[in-house]
Amino acid sequence: MLSESPIPLEGDVLARRIYAPQAYRLVREIQIVPIVHTEALKLSTWFPIAWRMAAHGPELVVLRALLADSRALPPPARGLLPLLLAAYPFVFDPDTLPGPDCRWMFDNVFADEPTDIGAPIITIERKPALATRLRLDALETFSVEFAVTRDIGLALADAGLLEPWSLSFDVEGRRIEVAGLHIAHQSGFETGRYAPILARHGFAAAQLLGLHRLSLFRAGLLLTMAKATLAADRGPQLIAQVRVP
């Protein structure tokens, strides 16, 4: 679901050290991250929440930036991590869907920007360290809420209530494009088309759809951050042009 080189969490792997999530390139740069519906309340304050078509159906995701560059995230929100990033480098087995029986794995990657000496996965008493427990708690929370999240996405897709979201911009002579995202059908909100979804999924769907609509208004901020990032790469003169409307 979100990993580069997952290996079983067993044997010698347990002797490895783990670092703060931001020490890993994937966490700093990944733009689109799968989430569960209970994360929407917090994440929608800064990031758009949408759906992405995956092999198992529509996947609820958060869009963190329009560029694969940590500078393109709003600075106050860089520490606001979705559960899967808070859990990193612990990941789900990519061959199964998250759930009660899903296997936890370790993404076998290098922490390229560690800020401290990290923490052991297990202590000398052979117990999970606090850093490990917090990360595995995040994975467990995700797996508990995944089924409801997936069911809501499937219900929306079955009802024809997901429509493509075009995110394509020309900025600083460069094409910025985020493809493959879908949003809830906009004109449907002025009709009763969502009533059957709420009849089936109640509060979870009501809150998710409302937060989804609110969250889309953070896309403008992401575009602003992308412009500022590209302008910074071009030099001081262009930075000034971006900052003064």
Add this chain to the structure above:
Amino acid sequence: MSDAAAASALPASRLVPLRGAARARHAMPAHGRWVTALGWQPIAYSEMHLCAHYYPLAIRFSRGLPLLGVILDEAYLTRPLVDASGTWQGGYMPMAVRTFPFQATGNSVDPFDDLVVPADTDFLSAEAGTPLCRDDGAPSSHLQTLHRLARQLLDSRRSLAAALDHLLIARLLVPLRQPPNGTAQPATPQLHTVDRARFAEIEPAAFAAMARHRFASVDIAVACQFSLHRLRSECQPKSARSTLAASAAGGRGLDFLGMEDIAIDDGDLFSLGDLEATHSGLDASGSDAPEYPPV
């Protein structure tokens, strides 16, 4: 009381048609402090989602009818809207603020006949400010913009009446608490928000009934709760506070994801307005609420 007067949070003042006002210029104060003194202002549905990122949404009652708006009174807010020098740093400026003190009555297509203003307003001037009419006596483009936005507010208020009634029928509205030490602006009325616990307890069939014709009532309820991250903790409704505390104590997942730390993340530690003002003209106050989707 007129529709326009009902929507204002200010003390009752005689409203007169703009045509009868002798002063022909719209004179806005240079500093932004007057905005916070308004306390609360109504919003249009088209700007609700954007407003919820910047202000706590709140519902006030006028003649028993619920009206949706935003809190501008800084005594209620987690961040100041103007800095020490009076410069606006609140981000998106709601239509009602941009059109203040003009209010549409819906009685005419002519701005001079349709718009009303308080008879004693300081926002009209004979000498200073933006002209409201051209040399030939026709409405200026500034006045036409004011009129269009004021009509949008009026139309939205009428179209939201049924949705807000849903919240009333479902007994979802709960009063906000007054800011401590009597610091609230005199103009700020008694305000209400949506009770998070009661909203979460609504049966799926009832949710479906609320959304049978339109999603608006559910939309407003969620936006009200979302926007509470902009409301000072002392003003949060009692029931919402106790529910959040119980959730945090009772379950790891809710503790992990609850709203209380949003207030911490998003409060005095940084200014969203500063961030966005620094980087661009995002959500520029001079334009309407953006079309949906916003980019």
